[in-house]
Amino acid sequence: MDSQQRSMLLESSSLFPPPKGIKLSYGTAGFRADASILQSTVFRMGILAALRSLKTEGAVIGLMITASHNKVSDNGVKVADPNGEMLTQHWEPFADSLANAPDPHSLLQLIADFAKKEEIPLNGSKAAAILLGRDTRPSGEFLVEAAKQGICSVIGAAASDMGVVTTPQLHWMVRARNKDLKASASELDYFDQVSTSFRCLIDLIPKKSHHGIGKLIVDCANGVGGEKLRILKEKLNWLDAEIRNSGEQGILNEQVGADYVQKDKVAPQGFGPHDVGTRCASLDGDADRLVYFTIIPNGNNQINLVDGDKILSLFALFIKDQLSILTDDKNEYQPRVGVVQTAYANGASTKYLNQLGLQVIFTPTGVKYLHEKAQEFDIGIYFEANGHGTILFSDHSLCWLEDRKSTEKGLEKQNAAKRLWAVSKLINQAVGDALSGLLLVEAILQHMGWSVDKWNDLYHDLPSRQLKVKVADRTAVVTTNAETIVEKPPGIQEAITALTVKYPQGRCFVRPSGTEDVVRVYAEANIQESADELATCVAKLVDQFLGFHS
Numbered sequence: 001m002d003s004q005q006r007s008m009l010l011e012s013s014s015l016f017p018p019p020k021g022i023k024l025s026y027g028t029a030g031f032r033a034d035a036s037i038l039q040s041t042v043f044r045m046g047i048l049a050a051l052r053s054l055k056t057e058g059a060v061i062g063l064m065i066t067a068s069h070n071k072v073s074d075n076g077v078k079v080a081d082p083n084g085e086m087l088t089q090h091w092e093p094f095a096d097s098l099a100n101a102p103d104p105h106s107l108l109q110l111i112a113d114f115a116k117k118e119e120i121p122l123n124g125s126k127a128a129a130i131l132l133g134r135d136t137r138p139s140g141e142f143l144v145e146a147a148k149q150g151i152c153s154v155i156g157a158a159a160s161d162m163g164v165v166t167t168p169q170l171h172w173m174v175r176a177r178n179k180d181l182k183a184s185a186s187e188l189d190y191f192d193q194v195s196t197s198f199r200c201l202i203d204l205i206p207k208k209s210h211h212g213i214g215k216l217i218v219d220c221a222n223g224v225g226g227e228k229l230r231i232l233k234e235k236l237n238w239l240d241a242e243i244r245n246s247g248e249q250g251i252l253n254e255q256v257g258a259d260y261v262q263k264d265k266v267a268p269q270g271f272g273p274h275d276v277g278t279r280c281a282s283l284d285g286d287a288d289r290l291v292y293f294t295i296i297p298n299g300n301n302q303i304n305l306v307d308g309d310k311i312l313s314l315f316a317l318f319i320k321d322q323l324s325i326l327t328d329d330k331n332e333y334q335p336r337v338g339v340v341q342t343a344y345a346n347g348a349s350t351k352y353l354n355q356l357g358l359q360v361i362f363t364p365t366g367v368k369y370l371h372e373k374a375q376e377f378d379i380g381i382y383f384e385a386n387g388h389g390t391i392l393f394s395d396h397s398l399c400w401l402e403d404r405k406s407t408e409k410g411l412e413k414q415n416a417a418k419r420l421w422a423v424s425k426l427i428n429q430a431v432g433d434a435l436s437g438l439l440l441v442e443a444i445l446q447h448m449g450w451s452v453d454k455w456n457d458l459y460h461d462l463p464s465r466q467l468k469v470k471v472a473d474r475t476a477v478v479t480t481n482a483e484t485i486v487e488k489p490p491g492i493q494e495a496i497t498a499l500t501v502k503y504p505q506g507r508c509f510v511r512p513s514g515t516e517d518v519v520r521v522y523a524e525a526n527i528q529e530s531a532d533e534l535a536t537c538v539a540k541l542v543d544q545f546l547g548f549h550s
């Protein structure tokens with residue numbers, strides 16, 4: 001590292017002292033904490049993003065400032081790699097050390113050692129490019145400034161501020177700039193691609209199933225999704241959607257949004273008995289999660305939840321149908337389709353997907369794991385139960401589709417190829433995206449002529465319950481087998497198993513959250529009372545083993 005670089009880093013980092021007595025961790029989805037303590041972390045992630053760009057031959061790297069579904073006073077930061085995916089896991093320990101370095105000199109030493117090990121040129125000879133985005137949190141403004149200062153303290157690095165965007169939009173732009181070589185890919189290009197491919201799917205609907213499926217109402221969590229959906233709606237003359245909770249009045253994520261709706265299984269604020277019978281959807285604060293629901297008549301705000309597992313099942317079914325039109329000759333090339341879930345997937349969904357003849361694979365929680373697994377297939381579909389997911393198409397499957405849609409003689413086959421091609425353009429190839437996911441759900445329902453109830457009837461969820469337990473040190477919980485078994489502390493797994501076997505169709509697991517300071521408990525059983533009871537008993541167990549008892 002040359003001396004100018006050294007002094008720039010020392011000088012700028014002295015302006016951003018880290019919070020005292022707090023250990024930060026990159027976690028399931030980047031750093032998250034109360035926004036007031038995050039300036040130094042975001043500044044340092046600006047440096048990391050610049051180093052990552054230098055390491056990847058000047059590829060564009062993304063830096064998103066968001067705390068997703070967490071409360072408005074929180075914020076967070078995560079890095080997007082060149083193809084728009086989450087930062088490579090191999091750099092996470094470096095992110096942790098950077099965030100926790102106690103003073104400018106130790107920070108400098110860490111950077112120098114890491115740059116040497118990774119052979120990153122730090123002499124100003126190469127350029128680095130970073131795209132910045134943020135959600136609607138007020139703290140985003142000053143945190144973006146901290147990120148810019150971090151980026152600018154690496155010689156040769158330049159930041160482009162994309163302003164307020166959804167998390168998936170930022171990932172999409174990063175990918176487009178690197179992979180599709182659209183150097184100027186912007187939000188407008190995103191809207192163009194998404195709306196064009198959506199229209200293409202609608203135009204390809206066979207005439208006989210062309211009957212309306214009625215209005216959709218979307219809860220936008222008082223976050224960034226409201227404004228973006230409004231823009232999309234203007235571009236699409238076919239989208240009968242009413243936008244609610246767009247942030248003009250209510251508070252971000254407060255009794256609204258996909259996380260609230262999915263975890264508490266109640267209607268968000270602003271929804272009520274007058275919405276009975278209407279198809280409703282909910283986005284989270286940064287619009288990378290999507291769930292659907294309907295309001296139960298006289299149900300005291302209770303809902304029928306149509307979660308990520310059911311969105312996954314709808315997508316899988318549609319893709320399977322189109323592929324079977326396209327490849328009815330068994331001698332033909334058959335793309336390998338795979339489905340990826342986590343332990344939070346409802347057992348009934350896994351059973352349904354298996355019955356469809358699909359290969360289902362489990363990974364630990366966190367889209368970085370699901371995404372990685374889905375990439376092993378020609379068409380990989382992944383979803384977390386909470387509504388985060390997408391469909392990945394391999395380069396090989398895209399070439400095949402491209403060829404089939406132009407050379408195929410039969411109209412039906414040609415249309416099936418065109419539909420699958422449009423799906424690959426509509427659905428975000430970088431990360432789960434509530435807006436493009438919503439448009440794909442709407443297009444498929446319209447294609448099938450299905451009501452939301454018909455969709456929800458694909459299978460019936462096993463009753464489940466999720467609880468959180470505050471413990472002294474959640475890192476004391478170590479799990480294995482895609483988080484379904486607890487290895488440490490010793491004895492707790494045996495106790496959980498002994499409780500679980502008492503309930504018909506019982507399934508239960510615990511794991512430390514990667515985004516909150518809690519241990520999560522998940523229980524499933526044949527009836528709701530049993531799922532509730534099992535979850536409560538296991539939560540007590542967790543408290544006995546790990547609670548604040550001296």
Ligand SMILES: CC(=O)N[C@H]1[C@@H](OP(=O)(O)O)O[C@H](CO)[C@@H](O)[C@@H]1O
Binds near residue numbers: 365384514516520
């Ligand atoms: C049970 C649950 O919903 N967990 C969520 C939550 O992670 P935890 O590690 O469980 O806190 O936030 C992650 C990031 O948004 C998301 O990927 C994950 O699915």
Ligand SMILES: [Mg+2]
Binds near residue numbers: 284
């Ligand atoms: Mg989110």
